[in-house]
Amino acid sequence: MYCTSGTTVQGAFDPLDRIADVCDKHKLWMHVDACWGGSVLFSKKHKHLMKGIDRANSVAWNPHKMLVAGLQCSAFLLKDTTNLLKQCHSASATYLFQQDKFYDVNLDIGDKSVQCSRKVDCLKLWLMWKAVGSMGLAERVDKAFIHASTAMFLVAKFHYHTCICLCGQPEFVNVCFWFIPLSLRGKEGTEDYQEKLAKVAPIIKERMMKQGTMMVGYQPLGNKVNFFRVIVLSPLLSQKDMDFFLNEIERLGKDL
Template sequence: MAEPSGAGDSIPLECPGLDTAAGEEFLQEVFQILLEEGVRKSTDVTQKVCEWKEPQELQDLLDLELRSDGEGRERLLQRCRDVLRFSVRTGTPRFFNQLFSGLDHHVLAGRFLTETLNTSPCTYEVAPVLVLMEEQVLAKLRELVGWSPLKGSEPLFVCATSGTTVLGAFDPLDAIADVCARHGLWLHVDAAWGGSALLSPRLRHLLAGIHRADSVTWNPHKLLMVGLQCSAFLLRDSSGLLQRCHGVGASYLFQRDKFYDVSLDTGDKSPQCGRRADGLKLWILWKAVGTRGLAQRVERAFAASRYLLEQVKRREGFQLVMEPEFINLCFWFIPPSLWGQENSPQFWDKLGMMAPAIKEKMIRRGSMMVGYQPQGSHVNFFRQIITNPAVTRQDLDFFLDEIQELGWDL
């Protein structure tokens, strides 16, 4: 074996290159830090949601520079404490953000698909489509094909959504499935957000017809609070489609003459040959709480949103963007300075500045966290998402009180 001259001459091989006892002691101390900072404080409603620091200040506090020589145990432990201390405490009952986003409902056609796949789904916007009749579907497909630089494309598949990111809307899957069946189109359902409603007998009607889909995406790490990340891609196909698309049959990994059933080698079904067993987290949770336990998580989130909806309708200064279909509660807070100015040309521009101003105040105070965004012709509004089972009525009342206090004098 070729080796640079002198390399390894001064490295003793008589003893292990790791001090396993010191490593075990270090891990035990890290575990205590995780338990205190990452679990106890991160779920304590009396703690700040975030300890806000300006980026440059945070860079200096954490000392991000990498050096030739490593740091000692005490300094490393302090790094662990600091990272947790200055992280957003997403487990607190007053963290109201939805962690991840998907696509709103839309229809894709032919080679237009390639443009979508090459664009971030969090920034790509397609004109919303509520498909109720066959003529509307086909008209939209023809429109999208017309946008494609490659003329003559044929419709490929329809992508419906169960639980849109911002408004929480559900497409009528049975009506869409009828059209797809009639014209031989693949039906994909983006149920990343709303798919967990299937676990609740009271809410699964929102996804009526999903059993007719050819493929479905679902993110248990959203509504069910499975540890990040945990995403599922489900196929009706039973012919080994994923393996035929992605499998390369690498002989150095997937030998066919193993002593066991090689159909159990599922690694060749994905381009990510080396990856975590994300499904294990969902399996453990499901085994622990059962289907009824998961359903209760969904239904509790729904009940919390209903309570908050009632309060928003009663409180002065709060205005709904629309009646919610799911647990996405979208609303504006209108401060007294804008009351009675709804017909003013500047009203909506001024209102659009309220949510960012209130968000800045709450972040600097560290009291809570909630997302906002514009949508179509609607200026910035708050989007309240409740998934944490630890949230109580007191937390929900605090949320509205805090919005009102921070925005009242704007």
């Protein structure tokens, strides 16, 4: 069964403990996509979002996302102790992985991956961890949550005079919103409203890139037309940065 911890768009966390109960009952493999949200485990305040992760059979995690490790830094963790990855991927190339070495050949992890000679991603994480420690990584996670709360507050505040609207209350550090220009305000029920709103974000994105002021992504999702998606995770962000961001969105889109 596939579970997510911190979805890419709105940052939702699946109830892992309850899902694990179902998997145990029906003897299902439980995989958790924690690429984005797995790093909350460093935070004492927010690690409850990952409750039940210890019951998963496999977990995917990207320290290059929330912890801001150097790209690329990814991990695939297995509870399995029967060399499952080797059974799946091993080419048993004797010229690469000789079996008569002086150490335990099970330590040759290259023969357990599709790429074989993949770069040593874990070194980036290890060096960063040694540099800032567990407390430093926890601080990065906690700051990201604070920045997200600030961003949500500012978007809600802007809503009253510039009509920047949240797409929903995020559980994580993803803040999604539309900018609704003056020409569309109060016209939500009109036939072509969604079509016109969908064109707003791409135009603002084009303007910000051509003027060189920002580069912020947008996307649609289901029945939600193009909206801006901001992930406020950098430990270098400040209140001033977020004020500038929303003011710039308004400036670039006020004439649409």
